[in-house]
Amino acid sequence: MIDYQTRPASRGATSPDAAVLSTVVKRFTSAKGEEFTAVNGLDLRIRRGEIVAFLGPNGAGKSTTIDMLLGLTRPDSGTVELFGLPPQQAVRDGRVAAVLQSGGLLPDLTVGATVHMLASLHPAADAEQCMHRAGVAELRDRRVSACSGGEQQRLRFALALLSDPEFLVLDEPTAGMDVSARREFWAAVREDAGRGMTVMFATHYMEEADQFADRVVMIDKGSVVADGSASSIRAAISGRTVSAVLGLYEAELVARAAGVRSSTVRGERHYFNCTDSDSLLRVLVNETSATGIEVAPRSLEEAFVAITTNGRTVQKGI
Numbered sequence: 001m002i003d004y005q006t007r008p009a010s011r012g013a014t015s016p017d018a019a020v021l022s023t024v025v026k027r028f029t030s031a032k033g034e035e036f037t038a039v040n041g042l043d044l045r046i047r048r049g050e051i052v053a054f055l056g057p058n059g060a061g062k063s064t065t066i067d068m069l070l071g072l073t074r075p076d077s078g079t080v081e082l083f084g085l086p087p088q089q090a091v092r093d094g095r096v097a098a099v100l101q102s103g104g105l106l107p108d109l110t111v112g113a114t115v116h117m118l119a120s121l122h123p124a125a126d127a128e129q130c131m132h133r134a135g136v137a138e139l140r141d142r143r144v145s146a147c148s149g150g151e152q153q154r155l156r157f158a159l160a161l162l163s164d165p166e167f168l169v170l171d172e173p174t175a176g177m178d179v180s181a182r183r184e185f186w187a188a189v190r191e192d193a194g195r196g197m198t199v200m201f202a203t204h205y206m207e208e209a210d211q212f213a214d215r216v217v218m219i220d221k222g223s224v225v226a227d228g229s230a231s232s233i234r235a236a237i238s239g240r241t242v243s244a245v246l247g248l249y250e251a252e253l254v255a256r257a258a259g260v261r262s263s264t265v266r267g268e269r270h271y272f273n274c275t276d277s278d279s280l281l282r283v284l285v286n287e288t289s290a291t292g293i294e295v296a297p298r299s300l301e302e303a304f305v306a307i308t309t310n311g312r313t314v315q316k317g318i
């Protein structure tokens with residue numbers, strides 16, 4: 001049985017937040033000299049102990065935001081603070097650590113040698129304990145090059161633990177892993193997060209956000225478009241969208257039918273998000289002149305749009 005030491009709740013900082021990003025803007029200039037805004041006035045506050053999933057389509061600005069959180073790049077305007085400090089200082093103090101998608105490992109070293117070598121940079125590090133916590137202790141004699149992608153990510157996780165960070169940032173840590181490798185990786189992280197660590201992870205997988213995070217932040221085009229509890233996001237995703245071509249007057253009546261949560265119109269087609277598509281279909285067929293009726297599962301994008309347009313771009317109050 002491993003005896004984990006309890007980490008002090010803070011190392012002297014007074015900020016109740018792990019991270020605060022205020023109106024952060026980051027622009028890039030292409031080779032042709034065209035300016036592109038990757039992060040566009042992003043505001044985000046992460047409280048200590050939260051586990052936050054950072055979701056967004058390709059190119060939404062997740063990695064750029066994470067790079068600024070880790071002090072790897074600076075915003076053009078706005079501010080980024082970790083524990084009330086500039087990111088570079090928080091990283092230098094070992095209060096924040098990262099698991100990135102690739103890099104940082106020497107293929108010819110064994111897992112054990114890698115962890116012990118980097119542990120020598122942290123006077124208080126317990127290499128053995130970190131290997132156990134990350135689930136790589138049994139791989140200690142295996143060369144890094146012989147480890148699977150999932151095992152290498154757990155090794156990166158072990159390395160991130162060496163400074164005993166208060167805040168762990170993961171950038172798509174399970175990209176390319178199969179389902180069981182993803183499950184093993186998250187089991188290791190979840191056990192550690194249970195000890196009070198703040199965790200933020202970027203992912204494309206809603207199910208990872210749903211299973212692991214207690215808060216989900218979605219960004220698109222460099223700004224936050226939805227922010228709420230995993231359960232509020234899940235509730236928004238559940239249900240179906242029934243759509244049909246019908247007149248405005250009838251559409252208003254249908255929108256008031258039982259179980260209809262929201263409705264939108266695109267051209268002549270009206271879309272109804274509902275909890276009971278069967279009864280809505282009966283209403284449409286029996287009580288209206290609707291044509292071209294379609295039923296579709298609700299997409300993640302629709303769920304996020306609904307969350308924001310319902311006025312529930314929720315800043316979590318926990």
Ligand SMILES: Nc1ncnc2c1ncn2[C@@H]1O[C@H](COP(=O)(O)OP(=O)(O)OP(=O)(O)O)[C@@H](O)[C@H]1O
Pocket residue numbers: 028029030036037038056057058059060061062063064065
């Ligand atoms: N160094 C750079 N120079 C020019 N453009 C960049 C640079 N880094 C990022 N970008 C652009 O900024 C936008 C945001 O990129 P970013 O990597 O932050 O998105 P992402 O949400 O992490 O995407 P993905 O899910 O695909 O990893 C993209 O359009 C990307 O091409």
